[in-house]
Amino acid sequence: MLRRYRYRAYPTGEQVMALAQVFGCVRVVYNDALSACEEARARGRHLPSRADLSAALTEAKRTSEREWLTSVSSVPLQQALIDLERAYRNYFDSLTGRRKGGRIGPPRFRSRRGRRQSARFTANAKFHVFETGHGVGHLVLPKVGRVRFALSRPLPARPSSVSVIREADGRYYFSFVVDVPSTVTASPVRRAAGVDMGLTDVAVVVRSGGVREKIVNPKWHKSAGHALARAQRALSRKQKGSKNREKARHRVAVLHRRVREARRDHHHKLARRLIDENQVVAVEGLDVAALMRTRMAKSVQDAGWGILVRLLHEKAVEQHREVAVVDRWQPTSQVCAVCGTKDGRKPLHVRVWTCRSCSAVLDRDFNAAVNIMIAAGLAEILNACGGDVRRTLACADPDEAGTHRTDRLRATA
Structure with missing residues (x-):
C-alpha cells in the first residue's frame, strides 16, 4: 500500500530562495493552464488535453515572458498540469454524480499570497535520499541542492515521489510517498466497539465485553482562544506591508499550527488504540459539512470528527480491521438500548x-453508542456476552461496572 512519510526540512538561505522560485513557477504554470481551459470553456470548445497544455508550456519557455521557467526542474511543472487535470476530472465527476461526497466547485486560480506552497517531484526528477544513523537525512533536488531534514524514522523503501511543502508559519516539510507491503502486526480479536461522537466528550466508547469510557474533548481551539484573539488583535493594528505585520502574522500562524498538531496527535493515538483493541469499530455517519452550517460550527470544527473517522478507516485498512458506518438517520438517542422502546x-x-x-435510567451518550453497535449488526456479539451487558453499558448508574474507567479518564484529562 502507498503511505506518506513526512519530515521537517531545514533548507539554507540559498535553498529557500530556490524553493520559492520553484513554488512561483509551479503556480504560474497552473494558472496559465487554467486560464487556457477557462477560455476554451467560455467559447464552447473542448478542454485542451494535458498533452496540448504541455506543448504550450514548452513553447512558452521559448518566449521572453516565460523563459525564466527553464531555471527550475521541469518535473514539478508537469505535475502542476496533472493536478489541474485531476481537479477538472473531480469537478465534472461531481456534477454527473460519479464522485461520492458533496458537490465540489471548479478549479480556482492560485494566489501568490497563499501562505501554503507546495511542489511535487516524481522519480523522473532523479532526486536522491541519503539517510544517516544519527537522525539526519539529506534530499538532493534538481536545481535546488542537498537539503537537510530531520530523519525521525527511517524510510521503509525508496520513495516514488516527494512533495516539498512550505506551511504558513514558514516551516518546510518533505512528504515522501512510499509503496510498502501490507503487514498486520495485531492479531484478530473477538471484540467490537461502538463510538458516539460529541462535543463535551469527543468520543464515547462502549465495548462488547462490558467496558465503557468517555474521552473528554480537550477543546484545543477554545483553550488557545485567548492567545489567538490577542495575536489577531495585534495583527490588525499593524500596517500592511510592514515587517511588524509579517511578524504578527507569523505568530498567529504558529498558534494555529500548535492547535492543529495537538488535535491531530490526539486523534492519531485514539484511533490507533480503538483499532488495536477491537476487530470492528462502529461509528455514526455524521454529515459534518451540514453541521458546519449551524450555530455549533466552531465547536464541531474544533472536535475534528471527520479527522477521527478518516484515521479510523486508514488504520483499519492497515491492520485488516473493519469500521462500520451507521446511517446518520438512525434514532440512536431516541431508542432504549435495553428493551428497544423508542421514546x-x-x-x-x-x-x-x-x-x-x-x-432503566439511561445515559444519553452510552445508550447511543450501544445503539450504534446494534445498528451496525453487532447485536449478536453483545448477546453472546450475557443478557445484562446492554444494561451495564447503557445505564447511567455510577455503581455499575465500567464507569470507574470513565471517572479516571475525566480526572486525568
Missing part, C-alpha cells in the same frame, strides 16, 4: 433519561 426526541441538555417501558 422520542430529546433536547441536547437532557443527558440522562428514564425509559418509560423498562424503567
Whole structure:
C-alpha cells in the first residue's frame, strides 16, 4: 500500500530562495493552464488535453515572458498540469454524480499570497535520499541542492515521489510517498466497539465485553482562544506591508499550527488504540459539512470528527480491521438500548433519561453508542456476552461496572 512519510526540512538561505522560485513557477504554470481551459470553456470548445497544455508550456519557455521557467526542474511543472487535470476530472465527476461526497466547485486560480506552497517531484526528477544513523537525512533536488531534514524514522523503501511543502508559519516539510507491503502486526480479536461522537466528550466508547469510557474533548481551539484573539488583535493594528505585520502574522500562524498538531496527535493515538483493541469499530455517519452550517460550527470544527473517522478507516485498512458506518438517520438517542422502546426526541441538555417501558435510567451518550453497535449488526456479539451487558453499558448508574474507567479518564484529562 502507498503511505506518506513526512519530515521537517531545514533548507539554507540559498535553498529557500530556490524553493520559492520553484513554488512561483509551479503556480504560474497552473494558472496559465487554467486560464487556457477557462477560455476554451467560455467559447464552447473542448478542454485542451494535458498533452496540448504541455506543448504550450514548452513553447512558452521559448518566449521572453516565460523563459525564466527553464531555471527550475521541469518535473514539478508537469505535475502542476496533472493536478489541474485531476481537479477538472473531480469537478465534472461531481456534477454527473460519479464522485461520492458533496458537490465540489471548479478549479480556482492560485494566489501568490497563499501562505501554503507546495511542489511535487516524481522519480523522473532523479532526486536522491541519503539517510544517516544519527537522525539526519539529506534530499538532493534538481536545481535546488542537498537539503537537510530531520530523519525521525527511517524510510521503509525508496520513495516514488516527494512533495516539498512550505506551511504558513514558514516551516518546510518533505512528504515522501512510499509503496510498502501490507503487514498486520495485531492479531484478530473477538471484540467490537461502538463510538458516539460529541462535543463535551469527543468520543464515547462502549465495548462488547462490558467496558465503557468517555474521552473528554480537550477543546484545543477554545483553550488557545485567548492567545489567538490577542495575536489577531495585534495583527490588525499593524500596517500592511510592514515587517511588524509579517511578524504578527507569523505568530498567529504558529498558534494555529500548535492547535492543529495537538488535535491531530490526539486523534492519531485514539484511533490507533480503538483499532488495536477491537476487530470492528462502529461509528455514526455524521454529515459534518451540514453541521458546519449551524450555530455549533466552531465547536464541531474544533472536535475534528471527520479527522477521527478518516484515521479510523486508514488504520483499519492497515491492520485488516473493519469500521462500520451507521446511517446518520438512525434514532440512536431516541431508542432504549435495553428493551428497544423508542421514546422520542430529546433536547441536547437532557443527558440522562428514564425509559418509560423498562424503567432503566439511561445515559444519553452510552445508550447511543450501544445503539450504534446494534445498528451496525453487532447485536449478536453483545448477546453472546450475557443478557445484562446492554444494561451495564447503557445505564447511567455510577455503581455499575465500567464507569470507574470513565471517572479516571475525566480526572486525568
